[in-house]
Amino acid sequence: MSVGLLDQSELSVINVGVDGFTQSVTDAGGKAVALQWQPPGDGDPSLAWALAGLSGDADDEQCAGSRIDRANALAVERIMAAQPMLVDVALHARDVWPDVGRTLLHAGAPVEWKNMCGPMQGAMIGAALYEDWADTPQAARAMLERGEIALAQCHDFGAVGPMAGVISSSMPVLVVRNEAQGNMAYSNLSEGIGKVLRFGANGPDVIERLRWIENVLAPTLKAAVKKAGAINLKMLQAQALLMGDEAHSRNAAGTLLLLAAIAAPLADADVDAKARRETLAFIAGNSQFFLNFSMVSSKATMDAAHGIDGCSVVTAMARNGVTTAIRVSGLGREWFQAPSDTPVGLYFPGFAEADSNADLGDSAICETAGFGGFSLAASPALVQLVGGTVSQAVAYSREMFELTVTRNASLSLPNLDFTGAPCGIDIRKVVDNNIRPVITTGIAHKEAGIGQIGAGIVRAPMACFTQAVLALSRRVAGSPSC
């Protein structure tokens, strides 16, 4: 399609479509700009028809698309109303999931042992050693190969875990209640940096630190939370956005805000002096300690928006190290997945892209709730770390407004003159605008146990969203289009 703006002096053309037209106009001495545009569904007719059938119309309340719009409005209302409160630290996951038994939870969608990436296999082996289900890594691996340990997704237990995301029966978990809707969410505790289970390390030092978390950190935090009363994690996330965090890959402020929230209560709590000091030193020395809190807060927030009939809002994005998978509010428990991309960013000295694992972890729940890549405008310091500029950071947040239902006034982005963060990813907008959600992420070495080798930015695969659009289209089939 070409639109000519004819005036007295010359031919001016806006060309939408085949590039050759632009060339022919400029060859003839005219002015022409090529508008970057692609047809809805990226040229796939079935997708274009599906999208057309799902788009709303303010003048037709009964059509499918308008019902989706209303369902989405309810979803973002619940997201914005969420009050995720840290109410407890359970000393063992089995305290909240009595039937968890010999099951290992992991990040992302289901994946068979033999297809798992190196870091996730390493973390599984480490968890089996930690649980004393096996004496050696070899024995643990054999058990897992023989299927003697059950596998499940964190998300199916209302939980989220960073990177490999492995949670086992004896690990302590954060317990969060969304006071607005009453739903619960859980996460494990940060191990700090270096050789850690979540990157697939499973040596004696890793297991020892897991036991310290179980026996020292968790009881101490539990006592502090009991003294402090419930801690509003959303308030901490919102304050952190004013302090240079995007609450996914940068949590320096969130960690300090959490420390400030528990420091005085902990001084009052009946805990061992050594445990108190070790806990405070561990938190103060680990600027990503708050990540797990931001994740579980986001999970409690997004679960409140799940299960709304006809709703096209994404309620989870998660990566198992092989695929990136999404869940959609109106599409039940089904994961829509596609192979994960490798993050683009900066590598620590001695490492390069060839070393990196595909994108990994449940932490993209933060983006789903409006943090991370969606709030990049808040975090110039992070952008510098991953090799970008401040204006790029702002541009990412602006771009994400194109994908989302509304702006969340509770999550204010200073560098966008305090407008609210993008809220509620609408699968229709992702596909129609051909813009993929941006995620800030750590980069794991593809081999178990080497750990983090960089930090960067990745996009969720478009195929997750096209599949979901087609599924939603099938679900509303028979309803009148707008």
Next chain:
Amino acid sequence: MSVGLLDQSELSVINVGVDGFTQSVTDAGGKAVALQWQPPGDGDPSLAWALAGLSGDADDEQCAGSRIDRANALAVERIMAAQPMLVDVALHARDVWPDVGRTLLHAGAPVEWKNMCGPMQGAMIGAALYEDWADTPQAARAMLERGEIALAQCHDFGAVGPMAGVISSSMPVLVVRNEAQGNMAYSNLSEGIGKVLRFGANGPDVIERLRWIENVLAPTLKAAVKKAGAINLKMLQAQALLMGDEAHSRNAAGTLLLLAAIAAPLADADVDAKARRETLAFIAGNSQFFLNFSMVSSKATMDAAHGIDGCSVVTAMARNGVTTAIRVSGLGREWFQAPSDTPVGLYFPGFAEADSNADLGDSAICETAGFGGFSLAASPALVQLVGGTVSQAVAYSREMFELTVTRNASLSLPNLDFTGAPCGIDIRKVVDNNIRPVITTGIAHKEAGIGQIGAGIVRAPMACFTQAVLALSRRVAGSPSC
């Protein structure tokens, strides 16, 4: 002066000077812009000559201006090399100043009792009550009127105090050593918000809190600092700039960073459990607690640049509630002062500009060292509080580059793509560019004891700088001009 750009079609004029010329061109149908320009020294010939005599020339090493340039280079080298370490909390000011006796230190330049603003008089009375020099406010006032209590400037004791800045013999003080130059600096401790001595309140609750600071907060902090070892305050300031503080009127991040630095050491320190809890709760509940630390760090930094022969860098800006005063590195202890402006900003409900005191306090030492108004680009959240936009915040920092010798790479401003903060105010540039230093500040009620009624932005009076330029000109008289 008017410059006509003559082309075939019409007259275009850039007019520099009297506005009437612009009008006459536009009246005649031409295009004209009036360039905002003023002659150096704002039209004062003696000032223009003084400035001319002080300007450097790279080709003439021996002339006065080039020697000033070299002195300034040394000054900013010392500012950037400063390592202000919190080494102790002295339980009483007399421990560091054995001869302080019955002297009250105050903010800014010397001011007689009868000329003091309300908040400073109120603070003086409160300090006399706290020291048990008088039993009633009336008796304290009478003593002060009769001159029975000596007055001195914080700055002359190497100290700084916010607002009224009153420090007396029994008050605890922060002790900072600049490890690079060996010089010392001191400040009192934050009382929190509400009715506080620094705003002139002096009721029983105020005195009681001062005693709690003396008997609980100070010994507890002292014990924590002893356990922690010296704390690098410049590192905390630099990190705070990455977290939305400008380290003068916003210290939310600085306060949390300080809390994190002392929390674990304090858990190990041999202090009473109640004192530990009260101290942590007081800091966690007072987001400006770090202000006094930022001030004393800035004082230790700027004193290292003072006393360099011929140097035109400002080493202190301070306000006593009547005048704003500056000291210049190469001009000894002399204060160059002029009546203070009233800050422009937002008032708390129920208050207006008519209630406000003239700008007050030693806290502009932060700007002198590159924080506050000079680092406003770092603090969109503060700009919102004082009624501005993010782009205005960035513009303030950019403008301050026009006044300063260099950029301090240690103090990185995220929103200016991590360029260093403006460093080293050069009195020549202030006068020559006719741009006054910008200061972020709290607004005090003009009556004693009502407290803070708003927050805003103020500019240091130009007359401070013109006087200093003339004084420097007299000092170099006889040296060859460049």
